[in-house]
Amino acid sequence: MKPGMRLRLVLRDLASGCAFASMAVSGQLPLWTLALYGVALVCALAGFRLFAKRARLTALLLLGVAILLALNVLNGALNIVVAACAFAGLISGHRLLSAPDPATDGQVHLSGLLMVAGGAALSGELVYGVLLVAFGVLASVALALGVVEAAVPEGEPVPVRSVMPPLATGVGFAVAGAVAFFVFFPRLNWNMTGPRASPGFGEPTTGFSNTVRLGGAGTIKGNPRVVLRATLNPDPGVTALNAYWIGRTYDIFDGQEWTTAGGVRREREAMLTLRPGGDSLVHQRVELLPAYGGRTLIALETPSRLGNAFLNSTTGSRRTFLQELSGGEVRVLETGLGYSYEAYSLPPEAGSGDVFRRLPPLEQDALLALPEGMDPRVSQTAARVLNGEREPLAAAQKLATWLQREYAYTLELGGNVDDPLADFLFGRKAGHCEHFATALTLLLRTQGIRARLATGFFGGERVNDGYILRAGDAHAWTHVLVPGRGFVTVDATPPANRPSQGSRLLERLLALYEAVESRWRNSVVDYSFRDQIDVARALVRPSQPDDAPAERSKLPPPRAFGVALVAGLGAYLVWRALERLARRARPLEATRFLDAVEAQLATARLPRAEGEPLEELHARLTRMDHPLASTLTPVTRRYLEARFGGRPLRPGEAEHLLRALRRAVEHWRREADKAARPPSEPRARAS
Amino acid sequence: MSPRLKQRWARLRAFLRPPRTLKVTRVGRTYLVVTFGVGLGALNTGNNLLYLLLGMLLSMVVVSGVLSERCLRDLTVRRVGTDAAFAREPFAFRWAVARKQGHAFALTLAEADAPLAGEGGVGYLRAGAEHLVRADLTAPRRGPVTLTGVRVTTTWPLGLFAKTRVLPLPGTLLVYPRRGYACRDPGEAVRGPVGDAGNPRRNDGTGDVTGLRELADGEDARRVHWLKSASQGKLLRVEREREERRTWVLTVESGLAGEELERRIEEVAAQAHRLLDEGHDVGLDTATQRLRPATGIAQERHILRTLAWLGFEAPESDEEAAA
Structure with a gap:
């Protein structure tokens, strides 16, 4: 094995691994293919080429795998695209374990290309982009080393270090070129069928069920996984939104769990209007991520309209319809990995605007319903705390304040008890949001104040231009029916415990990833013809800031700096090119120098034989001890060196030598003329 | 058209048509097919990731062209030649290749338009240094082989394309018969041999000196009698008797x-x-x-x-x- 070949093979194998990982991040490949490929990659990296001797026989294994995948496809257990990608990965794995030769290398790189193309079809994750670049770099270096290795004669080392700098420059330019192509190549179609969602790894952890059950054992985990992304209009612009995002409400509590009276209200609608809106509605563009796991739509409290819903799956997005259920719940009709939709909500400070009499009769009755056999101390406690307060909102706030003061928040569950409410109020005196919300709701009802339980999320963490919600932001609170305002939110949970209770470091890391992912999604995955027009417009006519002229900076706009920088760079490059051109050895310079010398010597009218070269003339003049010989010596020597000795004339050297020769020739001509002039004879003077 | 104008026109044509040929390798053909497929997929589906991949693939093609072009620029090749070339037998042939500035990689040298099989390679050519490239060439038949130039090929950097430049270098290689x-x-x-006695008419041996004669072309200069040659003003060689x-x-x-x-x-x-x-x-x-x-x-x-x-x-x- 030549020195450097081992490195090339490792790079080749790693490139293949990156290509496979670009598909695997979609989470759609069967686990057994992941395992098989993983084993093949590890063996290859360790240098065990298990199939080196029986490549054809072992290729039969691929046939078996192909049959297995085909059966899965026919059974409907596997998507055909996923099956094709998995098969490409296994082919690559087989080739990794084969003896390394140029044909095998080509097949590994080809299967790698197919895998990254498959990854583009399966996944839209940011990780895919990283793996794509990693594959490009690793495969390029491996290919380049292979090319050099093939040209290096047997026994000589492969110049690995020398290969790297120009190749790195080339790959850098290739990545820049890819970005430029991506930005400027016109998108010829408007519909995007790229993957909008992939299942990823791990089960969804939230979602809504038909009931909220108190009790249970264990600890509620503060899950930091992002389940929802939303952009708001008007944008509040705050870092922490601290808003209530409602999913649904519950009316009936049987002592253990909350349920809702009534069933499906509207079966199949593209747009659902829950309550009349106004001029100051908050528009939300919401995306529910695969980690959410439910079909219930979430919107800022209090939602007025929901619609324009799309179902996101591994194969793309398609429009879907909505269903309205009791409890104000809106569901998507079909099940997908994720959903995107639009919602309009009333401003947070306003109530829901619901009027008691217009509520369905079942719901009217349920708003004051109490569980059978409820502990009488609940009612007594409520009366004691309220101390005659009958105004619903004031009473609710008074009770909420009392609960926050007297009770502790804990994520530890109390276990299954007969009366979880009494256990919370009079036993453990600690609980989580559902305990606080249940307690407040029932305390109010015991005093004849209508209330219900609402569940959803609390919070909203700003990432780029939007907000995200985590699974750990799931929350429960109370709706109090206030005459003239409708249902108003009152939260009994201590304010410090309302947001997610997960690890701050983990949340920050995930927020950072989400910010980058958001940029990736907006700039790459969702890049469209409209964005291209915006880019072109920004280049041609940059947007002016909305600031008043007084606030405008006195400095030139950034565009001017950019243009100046580009112009400066261009001028520098032109200067460098001209300098290089000036320094370049001119062709036939020695011959031209000889012509100039010959011309000078011609003026000297030296007797010369036909075809006598300069060196012979110089030798002859030296033998004759001619006055020009000493001047001609450096001229002849430099001419011969420049023409035949590989030592070109330095800049200005020819002029210098010619100048000296010209002076010598002129001097010699003057002397010769003087010598040739007849001596002046003495004239007779008449005396 | 004046001669000067003609010369300029010829220069312009030469500039517009650089002496390069490009050939797609086997790996390159597969690469182009995959690129075409990815392009079709991107246009058909509108998947931006496929556009990104397509951009990467096309950029690599462009970068490959630029880097290979840089490799073939400013090259000078000199024939060092061979000691003896026999027909239908591999013989060692050498070129000296150099580059004034910049590095070159994966160069393959061969004689252009000549019936000589074989090529030599250099993995890395350092700037300013002359590198001797050796190759085992084979000529199909004896006789003079007219050499017009040296073909320099590179598949740098990715082996997708083989870019070739022919450096004109006229010459003749005489191939000896097998x-x-x-x-x-x-x-x-x-x-x-005539027994043990020397034959005075056979005068190229190691025996006694028999006389002097003028040195003929191709004869061993060690036979020259320098003293006599200097006195006569021409090269004279010694003749000696031979026996065996x-x-x-x-x-x-x-x-x-x-x-x-x-x-x-x-x-x-x-x-x-x-x-x-x-x-x-x-x-x-x-x-x-x-x-x-x-x-x-x-x-x-x-x-x-x-x-x-x-x-x-x-x-x-x-x-x-x-x-």
Whole structure:
């Protein structure tokens, strides 16, 4: 094995691994293919080429795998695209374990290309982009080393270090070129069928069920996984939104769990209007991520309209319809990995605007319903705390304040008890949001104040231009029916415990990833013809800031700096090119120098034989001890060196030598003329 | 059109049509097919990730072209040649390649438009240093081979395309006939050993000095008698008696042509090689030329050169330009 070949093979194998990982991040490949490929990659990296001797026989294994995948496809257990990608990965794995030769290398790189193309079809994750670049770099270096290795004669080392700098420059330019192509190549179609969602790894952890059950054992985990992304209009612009995002409400509590009276209200609608809106509605563009796991739509409290819903799956997005259920719940009709939709909500400070009499009769009755056999101390406690307060909102706030003061928040569950409410109020005196919300709701009802339980999320963490919600932001609170305002939110949970209770470091890391992912999604995955027009417009006519002229900076706009920088760079490059051109050895310079010398010597009218070269003339003049010989010596020597000795004339050297020769020739001509002039004879003077 | 204008026009045409040829390799063909497929997929689905991948693939093609172009720029190649090239036998051939500035990678050198099989390679060419590239070439037949230039090819950086540039470098390589197995005996020697006594008419031995004569072309300069040469103003060589060597004059009969001639030439070459190797004097008689019997490597070269030129128009000078 030549020195450097081992490195090339490792790079080749790693490139293949990156290509496979670009598909695997979609989470759609069967686990057994992941395992098989993983084993093949590890063996290859360790240098065990298990199939080196029986490549054809072992290729039969691929046939078996192909049959297995085909059966899965026919059974409907596997998507055909996923099956094709998995098969490409296994082919690559087989080739990794084969003896390394140029044909095998080509097949590994080809299967790698197919895998990254498959990854583009399966996944839209940011990780895919990283793996794509990693594959490009690793495969390029491996290919380049292979090319050099093939040209290096047997026994000589492969110049690995020398290969790297120009190749790195080339790959850098290739990545820049890819970005430029991506930005400027016109998108010829408007519909995007790229993957909008992939299942990823791990089960969804939230979602809504038909009931909220108190009790249970264990600890509620503060899950930091992002389940929802939303952009708001008007944008509040705050870092922490601290808003209530409602999913649904519950009316009936049987002592253990909350349920809702009534069933499906509207079966199949593209747009659902829950309550009349106004001029100051908050528009939300919401995306529910695969980690959410439910079909219930979430919107800022209090939602007025929901619609324009799309179902996101591994194969793309398609429009879907909505269903309205009791409890104000809106569901998507079909099940997908994720959903995107639009919602309009009333401003947070306003109530829901619901009027008691217009509520369905079942719901009217349920708003004051109490569980059978409820502990009488609940009612007594409520009366004691309220101390005659009958105004619903004031009473609710008074009770909420009392609960926050007297009770502790804990994520530890109390276990299954007969009366979880009494256990919370009079036993453990600690609980989580559902305990606080249940307690407040029932305390109010015991005093004849209508209330219900609402569940959803609390919070909203700003990432780029939007907000995200985590699974750990799931929350429960109370709706109090206030005459003239409708249902108003009152939260009994201590304010410090309302947001997610997960690890701050983990949340920050995930927020950072989400910010980058958001940029990736907006700039790459969702890049469209409209964005291209915006880019072109920004280049041609940059947007002016909305600031008043007084606030405008006195400095030139950034565009001017950019243009100046580009112009400066261009001028520098032109200067460098001209300098290089000036320094370049001119062709036939020695011959031209000889012509100039010959011309000078011609003026000297030296007797010369036909075809006598300069060196012979110089030798002859030296033998004759001619006055020009000493001047001609450096001229002849430099001419011969420049023409035949590989030592070109330095800049200005020819002029210098010619100048000296010209002076010598002129001097010699003057002397010769003087010598040739007849001596002046003495004239007779008449005396 | 004035000559100056013509010259400028020719320069412009040469600039617009650089002497490069581009050939797609096998890996490159597959790469292009995949690129085409990805492009179709991107246009058909609108998947931006496929556009990104397509951009990457196309950029690599462009970068590959630029880097390979940089490799072939400013190259100078000089033929170092070979010691002896025999037909249908691999012979070592050398080029000296250099580059004024910048590095070059994965260069393959071969003779352009010449019936010489084989090529030499250099993995890394440092700027400013002359690199000697060796190759085992094979010529299909004897005789002068006209060399027009050296073909420099690179597949740098990714092996997708083989870019070739032909550097004009005219020359001639004389390929000697193959020294095959001589089936026939060279026949009777013209002169043989005459017992233990020296023969005064055989004057190239190691015995006593028999006289002086003018040094002929190709004769060993060590035989020159420098004192006498200096006094006479011409090179004179010493002749000495010989005792043991025989003399053969090999003949290529006139009237032979085609395959018959080639076979006879190869046979004569083989006989000459064997006889000279044994230390005998060998001369050559062809229809057009006659070589005086002599011994040594120089004589073998004379014989091979004469045989190589048989049937071709011999050059005025006796030197191979390329070798």
